[in-house]
Amino acid sequence: MPLIEIKNLTKDYGEGKGIFDINLSIEKGEVFGYVGINGAGKTTTIRHMMGFIKPESGSAAINKLDCWKDSSEIKKIVGYVPGEIAFPDAPTGTEFLKRQAELLGLKSMSFAETIISKLQLDPSANLKRMSKGMKQKTAIVAALMADPDILILDEPTTGLDPLMRSEFIAILKEEKKRGKTIFMTSHMFEEVEQTCDKVAFIKDGKIIAVKPTDEIKHHEEKVYQIEFTSHEDYLRFLSEEFEFANKEESKNQVTLNVHDRQINALFKALKRYHIKSITEIKYTLEKYFKSLY
Template sequence: MNVIEINNLTKMYGKSRGITDISFNVEEGEIFGFIGPNGAGKSTTIRTLLSLIYPTSGSAKIFGKDSVKDAPEIKKQIGYLPSEVFYYDNMKVMDLLKYSASFYKKDCSKRIKYLAEILDLDLTKKIDDLSLGNKKKVGIVQGLLHEPKLIILDEPTSGLDPLMQQKFFHLLEEENKKGATILFSSHILSEVQRLCNRVAIIKEGKLVTVEKISTLQENNYKKIKINIQKEIPKDYFQLEGVTKLEVKNNMISFLYRGNINTILRLITELEIVNLWIEEPDLEEIFMHYYEKEA
């Protein structure tokens, strides 16, 4: 079953670009990554999905219901952390969280204390006195305090130190094991690589691809580096499947996608000092998608 269904979602700001024809589904129980550089349209997609802003065209469903028409009902089951959080400065953290909890008509006080303990958040402080990282923690607790079925996170780790990021990831994995579906938006590939099963890549408001993380990393790409004795013609490795080719003196490096035997035949013709064949990291694959689109 799909928890999120996005169909040809388009949002224009006058004549300026927002997002164009975005379509993807998020399955129940999945941790789904939504990735692209800052300004690619991730937040616009999420805000439109949550009907915080209305689409120019296209539609979205959450739990099989229309995200605009059924918004009040849907939002009871969703935990949302925006990329930037703003609060009433004079409120104490606990008062703010109790106020948030009051919308869900259930006692969340145990849950608030549990989350605050994990994230090392002082509930007695005023919002005004908190650092950026601690304000982010308030947002995380606020998004999770009612044990939502769907958690939507927009750049959730900005402001958190590395140790706190690890605790936060553990917390998300725990929620996922309990059955929560998670949409995780980020421009940091290692986060997505660690948490997600599938990923949608967005660029300049358009969807580039939706892939399983394992497919992105699979054997269809190899990172090859060769140290040779003699220089070779510049076009020696210019064949289909070779990208990011760099030749510097006696060092050659490139990404290769295709029949490994074809490339090995070319390599064995050379006088090799050393050879490295590795799996590329997601970062390199991601850049390949971006360049290919360009």
């Protein structure tokens, strides 16, 4: 049985807003990405998973616990970073994290200190006056400090600079190695590509595709950019029966769309030409996302 299972989950806010008949299964130890534009239904799904919202129909379960009926138990086993951070009244980040530790029954802050160090967080700062990035780091520490086996992260790198985003990805990869189950939304396609085993795409509250990230990266449709040594070879190549996506005569350069089954034919044809360079333009998660939308 999947560790996280969402079945026919529906919440209709009217006027096409909400989520409709969502079905997702996340296995233990899997890192699962959830991608869609703003308003697509990502946060609504996560709020159901955390037990903040009662579904109109369908269900969400984590570790065989019903997310609505057993929401208090869910919160004990899940580390959660919300999409919108609103801290309780505490004078400093340190005080807030201490209160969290007490609620979680933590006897040691050693793991929290490790995350604080990696994220270069100064938790002694006034909680209300922290920058968005500092608040985000504090929320990440609060989610990870109890070393939970399940992480639910709603846009966890919002507000982080590129260096800290890279550090957070390194933390996620380490958590993945340790067998954690992670469900995360993100606007950063590279982030999802680097960390997630599988991705679900949501549009207008409905799942439109679920794909392993490896399958997306190794797409059967390839794109090659070829530059010829001479203008004569460039012109001669234009008579070949390939799909030309772009032609740049001034550079003696063409861009081709090539299906996997055509690759041998392409390289066989190229033996008859003098090639200056050939580059494969990698298919990305972002390209796949745009093709769906």
